[in-house]
Amino acid sequence: MSSRFVIGRGPMLDIAMATWSAVQPDAAPARVEICQRADYGFDWSALDAIDRDAEVFVAFDETFGNFSRLEIFQAAIERGLHMPALVSPRAMVAAGVRLGPSCYVGDCAVIGAGSSVEYNSVVHAGALIGAGVRIKSSCWIGLGVRLADHAEIGMHCTLREGVIVAPGTKIGRNCELGIAGVYREDIAAKTVFDPRYDEPIVVYGG
Numbered sequence: 001m002s003s004r005f006v007i008g009r010g011p012m013l014d015i016a017m018a019t020w021s022a023v024q025p026d027a028a029p030a031r032v033e034i035c036q037r038a039d040y041g042f043d044w045s046a047l048d049a050i051d052r053d054a055e056v057f058v059a060f061d062e063t064f065g066n067f068s069r070l071e072i073f074q075a076a077i078e079r080g081l082h083m084p085a086l087v088s089p090r091a092m093v094a095a096g097v098r099l100g101p102s103c104y105v106g107d108c109a110v111i112g113a114g115s116s117v118e119y120n121s122v123v124h125a126g127a128l129i130g131a132g133v134r135i136k137s138s139c140w141i142g143l144g145v146r147l148a149d150h151a152e153i154g155m156h157c158t159l160r161e162g163v164i165v166a167p168g169t170k171i172g173r174n175c176e177l178g179i180a181g182v183y184r185e186d187i188a189a190k191t192v193f194d195p196r197y198d199e200p201i202v203v204y205g206g
Contacts, residue, residue, distance in 0.1 A: 003051065003053065004020065004028075004029040007034055007050075007056050007058055008059035008060040008072060011061070013031065013033065015059070017059075023087070044075055048079070055081075055084055056076055056081045056083055066139065073102055085102065087099065088108075090107040091106065091108065091109045092110045094112050096113060097117070100118040101119045101120070102119060103123070104123065105117070106122075106123060106124045109126060110127070112132070114131050115134070115135075118134075120137055122140050124140075124141060124143045128147070130151065133150065133151050136155040145159045145160075145162075145164070147165045149167045151169050152169075152170045154174070157173065158177070160180075163183065164182045172190065176194070178192070188202065191203075
């Protein structure tokens with residue numbers, strides 16, 4: 001059996017499978033779907049069957065502020081599985097960029113010198129990440145998003161297609177930037193920009 005596995009479900013599972021197969025065409029990974037119950041909990045039986053010396057990549061979408069993907073990531077850690085970063089061979093990542101476990105960098109994404117992408121974060125295809133940018137854990141950086149030099153993205157943030165973050169701007173944790181455009185001011189934690197509403201929503205508590 002293969003010692004490399006992509007685990008999860010949904011479109012991100014297909015994307016990660018294709019990327020890892022392109023990185024290592026002679027050692028394609030096995031696909032492992034993690035079933036989700038009606039209560040949104042996961043069935044871990046498929047994960048339990050994986051050999052503890054295997055390498056795995058967690059592939060899941062941004063559901064519930066990326067916490068569902070984090071739940072799978074944590075379950076893999078508890079089982080002692082190894083989770084390298086997965087970088088498309090068509091991405092451009094500067095020397096010295098730090099990539100955490102099970103983070104993803106897609107086709108034609110660019111990450112500048114001195115930047116870091118922490119564990120379990122996704123940088124989708126065509127994203128442009130400047131120099132000295134910090135993307136904290138469990139973030140979702142959508143297609144073609146642009147983060148200028150020294151921007152900082154807090155943990156569990158979701159930035160959707162068309163978002164541009166200006167140089168040095170800090171986005172607090174648990175934010176969702178869902179409206180295309182340039183964000184020039186720092187944004188407080190738990191702020192949601194939703195195209196359905198005229199004003200940003202601030203989520204309290206939790």
